[in-house]
Amino acid sequence: MAAAAAVAAAALARLAAAFLLLAAQVACEYGMVHVVSEAGGPKGKDYCILYNPQWAHLPLDLSKASLLQVRDWTTSVLCSPADLPAKGFSNQIPLVARGNCTFYEKVRLAQGSGARGLLVISKETLVPPGGNKTQYDEIGIPVALLSYKDMLDIFETFGRVVRAALYAPKEPMLDYNMVIIFIMAVGTVALGGYWAGSRDVRKRYMKHKRDDGPEKHEDEAVDVTPVMICVFVVMCCSMLVLLYHFYDQLVYVIIGIFCLASSTGLYSCLSPLLQRLPFCRCRVPDNSLPYFHKRPQVRTLLLALLCLAVSVVWGVFRNEDQWAWILQDALGIAFCLYTLKTIRLPTFKACTLLLLVLFIYDVFFVFITPFLTKSGNSIMVEVATGPSDSATHEKLPMVLKVPRLNASPLALCDRPFSLLGFGDILVPGLLVAYCHRFDIQVQSSRVYFVACTIAYGIGLLVTFMALALMQRGQPALLYLVPCTLVTSCALALWRRELGMFWTGSGFAKDLPQSPWAPASADGPQPQADSDATPSRPPPGQEAALSPPPAEQPPEPSAPEESGAGAPPQETESPTGLAPGPSA
Structure with missing residues (x-):
């Protein structure tokens, strides 16, 4: 018992530690960096950044954000004073490489040299730039991560001399x-x-x-x-x-399976509608080909080709x-x-x-x-x-x-x-x-x-x-x-x-059985009852009207379907059946 209690306590401790780790995650938000060219040219463009609002808050509106010159300093990781330019980053937003030191060390050097913000370029997954409370209080400029791919797009689109504004539009709780x-x-x-x-x-x-x-x-x-x-x-x-x-190896297998399965599903959904059309019922001529020897309707073949074509079109243009x-x-x-x-x-x-x-x-x-x-x-x-x-x-x-x-x-x-x-x-x-x-x-x-x-x-x-x-x-x-x-x-x-x-006793069997005992001698015969019935009742009642063969035992679940309280002589009329469960 003591060993089991120790194991349980250890498990609870691990679970509590997991929840503490989850609660202690660094606060982070997505923001935007709006880039324009100093020499004119293309219209400005927004790029995604990941920033920590505990360093410094960003304005919610682009019109309230300062448009500052961007300094390409990605050849440096900015981890020591020797990495700073001779004239500093006065009123600029430097781009620096990620790694070798903490975010705090980078942003402290940038702020000390006059920078108004810091963009850390990352070739890896973006992570929130974290620190501690003392460091947050010391720093007054925003620091954010920008992906390396976006940096290359900025230089390709706008050139090396650009201006940028950092802002964080309010995120709606739910999208339409x-x-x-x-x-x-x-x-x-x-x-x-x-x-x-x-x-x-x-x-x-x-x-x-x-x-x-x-x-x-x-x-x-x-x-x-x-x-x-x-x-x-x-x-x-x-x-x-x-x-x-x-x-990367299996995703194409899943895409192929989806194309085949979805085209089959689309055919299955459209085929019943096609069968209701009163025209184009011609069939394939007599032949000895597999499947076609059954002479399917031509319109079903055309529908199958259409469904396959739709899935192929999606497969080709799936990234549009x-x-x-x-x-x-x-x-x-x-x-x-x-x-x-x-x-x-x-x-x-x-x-x-x-x-x-x-x-x-x-x-x-x-x-x-x-x-x-x-x-x-x-x-x-x-x-x-x-x-x-x-x-x-x-x-x-x-x-x-x-x-x-x-x-x-x-x-x-x-x-x-x-x-x-x-x-x-x-x-x-x-x-x-x-x-x-x-x-x-x-x-x-x-x-x-x-x-x-x-x-x-x-x-x-x-x-x-x-x-x-x-x-x-x-x-x-x-x-x-x-x-x-x-x-x-x-x-x-x-x-x-x-x-x-x-x-599931109401339909666990293929054939719902009547709750009554084998038909008595004075009871109606199934064929006569079928002939005498002018209208066809619903499936649940139809099964109840037909007495089972004598060698089959009654199903215990059927009283819930058709009412076990009805006497045998009432089986000739569907109106005598109790629709609800028996008492």
């Missing part, structure tokens, strides 16, 4: 593009869950009534098992770590920031809808297992991995946004992305786009689809589906609020999983259907 992302995410979850649930129940009904129906040839849904969930999570962890270490994001979002939404339609969670128990495991996965790779990596960056955020030291400068396409609409430094500095990963749509979306299927089976007027969709929207809003307050990447599943799981579970408990909801 969050509204667009919210609409796309909630709309995809609602549409995908509705489509998946309706399609699943319809397929089961058609399979029961006519095995040769038109739905027979559709792609079958895949039921997710606990073993599949474990394998999937292990694969996700492995792929994320591999991408972190071998990003002006419009390529629109194609990526359209393909991504189609991919999510296709996945929600194809992957099926058969029970709420499977839903809970999947969501909780991915909840831990998301939190670990966003909040815990910064303490395990040398750079101190989150593996999830680093991979999602693309490593800053990537030679390819490619971004992973497995996200919805919308450019920032506000005039924000982040549009130039850190993230010109707001991102939402596909996993933050698909994982809760599978639960929404399950809720819709359960609604149809127990005839609950889609109360589970609506409640879970609203809970997803609330969870997404909480995610955006956390993002605005913390100003750092957030694991969206940290907020989405509790909102959707707790809402669904609480609703099932309130309706006294938690047992059925947990086990």
Whole structure:
């Protein structure tokens, strides 16, 4: 017991130290350096800088910032008085190289020689220029980091003789593009869950009534098992770590997979609409070619080529920031809808297992991995946004992305786009689809589906609020999983259907069975009942009207679907069925 207590105490101490490290991070903000040429020429241009407001504050408005001469002193690291020019930096902003000494030593020398600011040029990832309280009180000029790439662009665009003004426009808490992302995410979850649930129940009904129906040839849904969930999570962890270490080698593999998967998803979404058109039904002539020997319709082939062409166009022009994001979002939404339609969670128990495991996965790779990596960056955020030291400068396409609409430094500095990963749509979306299927089976007027969709929207809003307050990447599943799981579970408990909801007993089998015992001698025959019924009732009631064969035992879950309290003689009329759960 003593050893276990010591281990627990050590673990708590490490966790407390991690939180202290997180709290002690150097305060930093993004700002702008506005550069113009002294000789005239091109219009001025803004570049991103990372500065520490504890050294000196920058004005919020460019009109209030002083336009000062920039002195190229990058051949020096400015760590000793010998590195200073003979006449100093009077009313100038020197550019110096990073390294060999602290930021305080550099800015102290620059301020002592008359500089009005200091720009430290960095070839590495920008880090906040830190110091201690005494040093902050001593220094009265701003110090900021500027990337080496931006410095080269300044000299190439404006020449060596330039003037610059340092300022820091106020950062909006939320960008308007969050509204667009919210609409796309909630709309995809609602549409995908509705489509998946309706399609699943319809397929089961058609399979029961006519095995040769038109739905027979559709792609079958895949039921997710606990073993599949474990394998999937292990694969996700492995792929994320591999991408972190071998990003430049694997990013093109992911791009290729996305092109194929998204074109398939786009075809799957557009094909049902195409089949409703009453024209162009001509088929391929008789042939012996693979697949074509089935004589598919010509319009389906043209649609497949169109979907493939759309994904190829995106693949070629994926780095065009002006419009390529629109194609990526359209393909991504189609991919999510296709996945929600194809992957099926058969029970709420499977839903809970999947969501909780991915909840831990998301939190670990966003909040815990910064303490395990040398750079101190989150593996999830680093991979999602693309490593800053990537030679390819490619971004992973497995996200919805919308450019920032506000005039924000982040549009130039850190993230010109707001991102939402596909996993933050698909994982809760599978639960929404399950809720819709359960609604149809127990005839609950889609109360589970609506409640879970609203809970997803609330969870997404909480995610955006956390993002605005913390100003750092957030694991969206940290907020989405509790909102959707707790809402669904609480609703099932309130309706006294938690047992059925947990086990999925309303539709765990391909064929819903009647709750009654084998048909009695005076009961109606199935064929006669089918002939006498003038209209076709809904799938849940149709299964209840047909007595099962004598050798099949009754299903214990069916009373929740069609009402076990009805006597056998009432089976001839659908109006005698109790739509709600039995007492």
